[in-house]
Amino acid sequence: MKYIGTMIVSLCLYSFLFAGVIHADEESDARMALYKKTSAVTDVPWEYLAAIDQYERQVHDDPKKGRVTAIEADPMFWTGSAGEMPSALFPDGWGADGNGDSKAELNNDEDVLWSIGNYIKSYGTTKEDIKIALWNYYKRDLTVQTIMNTAKVFHKFQTVNLTNRDFPLPTQSNYSYRSTWGDARGFGGRRIHEGTDIFANYGVPVKSTTYGVVEMKGWNKFGGWRIGIRDIYNIYHYYAHLQNFSEDIKVGDIVQPGDVIGAVGASGYGPPGTSGKFPPHLHYGMYQDNGKNEWSFDPYHFLRKWERMAKNNS
Template structure:
């Protein structure tokens, strides 16, 4: 009887996750259809519209019921009172009717994307033009960089449904880790540990856990040889104490789960080349950006989840 109940529970859980997957797939199809429709009529490549929406999804609450996008525009831009838009092109604001119903609604997805596309197009349609338009709206370099990088990821994979993840070390490697986030550290002054240490042998391959773009590569006196990858969820993934980098890996590269980016080492705690001050391990950190500031959070639960998925 107990076994039968367990089977029923597993079946119900399987049905739940299957339904969740179907819902996510349908939502992605609806989003893609709207992005591509708007792209055709505004000449702004769909991946930029998708990347803006993806960024907004991370800095605002979930979209309201009945909405496809999460974009929330500055009402002053919408009505023309901000004083920072091309006034000769949008004398009364850049809010306009995108679905032809005769209304201009700030909560309507088609009106929003149509208006957003036209606002960007007022600067031009090249990559540099789009960057300038985004900076004039967001006034933040990291935001612009994140959106542009996410657009490149969407363009390469031709979808916004990028949910796969991977554990950063091969499943057959000899490794161990526990929760070390928040522990005290002494080198360079008193500070807390902003990550999880995964101990393994020198040279064990280190893999990207996510889809994203390499934002940082090089030496840091605390982290040694390290790589930073920003994913499509405004999360910065920090891989430190590497022995070396994978061949030809460079800043700006697009990566996906499983791509090898380096190898486990013991570099750091000193000037470039310092190594061996601690056992070899990968320091893995995660930092969330909310559009205003960035903070670290505990990666341990995610690593355990990805470890189970990998095995």
């Protein structure tokens, strides 16, 4: 799918969302009502419509201006005047009237969702059909993967209001950390440290901080045994230097805050199995995707907030 208007997400806005501030129940209810209504008339499972909207609300800086959804359509794509892919399937564009007022309006939630649903349905409504439709729309593998994984999470928990978070180590364990993002590192060439190191004993359980899907698992010469989890906010969470992985955890698994994914170790800085080149600790990194690029940002203040939340709930 051609996408116009992608902009770097505001980290201030992300901080508000991701730090665990609960959205108003009314907004979540309104979103779910629109997704399910559109699903009923297009046969596209609601979680895919929700995942598309969730993805797009992370890559726009602009306010929604009274709308419930955040999906933005290219006006040329909407009207069929772009002279590209729409001409084959939708000669007059794929914009359609979803609320019965005889208008196809770019800023109307029902019209946009109805049009997205019709577009996807033109390919079919199986998982693979939807994946193909998304790729033809966004033309980006990571975007398609993110939306498909977010849909899996929404389907499992049957809600879009997933704001709980957890600290990555048990708060009763012996650990310490400080802000180390941006510090210099020398192994493998001069580079900066893209995360926060949480020092703890070997074998201390490492937990998922968020809802998401395991995107990566295995060895990396820098991170040793590591796991990567992509959450519903287009954030990749990187857990490195593990001693081992939790039994049976695999790529594609859905996790939630508090799920144990591995244990603290000192692996890395060499070929598979290298360990002990530094004290045991968890390297925790966070990477934001804005629909075009992905970059690291400092997780320290999020960790502090989640630590306080975990202690208050224990």
